[in-house]
Amino acid sequence: QLQLQESGPGLVNPSETLSLTCIVSGDSVSSSNYYWAWVRQPPGKGLEWIASIKYSENTYYKSSLRSRVTISVDTSQNQLSLSLSSVTAADTAVYYCARLWVTAQSGNFFDYWGQGTLVTVSS
Amino acid sequence: MLMTQSPATLSVSPGERATLSCRASQIVTSKLAWYQQRAGQAPRLLIYGASTRATGIPARFTGSGSGTEFTLTISSLQSEDSAVYYCQYEGTFGQGTKLEIK
Numbered sequence: 696q697l698q699l700q701e702s703g704p705g706l707v708n709p710s711e712t713l714s715l716t717c718i719v720s721g722d723s724v725s726s727s728n729y730y731w732a733w734v735r736q737p738p739g740k741g742l743e744w745i746a747s748i749k750y751s752e753n754t755y756y757k758s759s760l761r762s763r764v765t766i767s768v769d770t771s772q773n774q775l776s777l778s779l780s781s782v783t784a785a786d787t788a789v790y791y792c793a794r795l796w797v798t799a800q801s802g803n804f805f806d807y808w809g810q811g812t813l814v815t816v817s818s
Numbered sequence: 819m820l821m822t823q824s825p826a827t828l829s830v831s832p833g834e835r836a837t838l839s840c841r842a843s844q845i846v847t848s849k850l851a852w853y854q855q856r857a858g859q860a861p862r863l864l865i866y867g868a869s870t871r872a873t874g875i876p877a878r879f880t881g882s883g884s885g886t887e888f889t890l891t892i893s894s895l896q897s898e899d900s901a902v903y904y905c906q907y908e909g910t911f912g913q914g915t916k917l918e919i920k
Binding site (some may be wrong): 702734741742743744747755786791796798800801802803804806807808809810811 | 824846847848849850851853857859860861862863866867870872898904906907908909910911913914
């Protein structure tokens, strides 16, 4: 059974860099079948895709966040990471990691999700 | 790309049927997914490819549509169906429909 578990700092100061990790169990982040992704949700609002990665292949970023975001995988730890720089209060959100299934016929969809980690940007 | 869901809120009695809509601003063929998010929980994949139920999803959940117009129908509503439902195409989510069970 695939499980994803996010971890993060909880509280980040404005203008600093937010770093998140997601430990994956039950699958490998180097799998050739799937992408891995980060999605966030500001309090009381909807879902926003941030970035996706497939090991040794492509990375994709939301255009409005591209200049501040880095997504990566660590195969030795079987984990996914996200770095978001120059954070503001608008980056306050629950951050989810998810497995992204990319298919030719059925499209791209997130089939497994972590429970999420709340990050608050405040001094 | 814009995904527009309607209505914003829907209130339905137990045992009845709920119909949720999602409209894409351009043609997405059948490449649409639906998610359920209960309060305080992570989203859960319900439907992908517009009409294929994900593993473990009851047959009460039915997805339909293609092109730009899509529908999620939930029949025989139960209290546990109270949640926000999102549609998604690639990196874009709709704003969600909140389903309340009376």
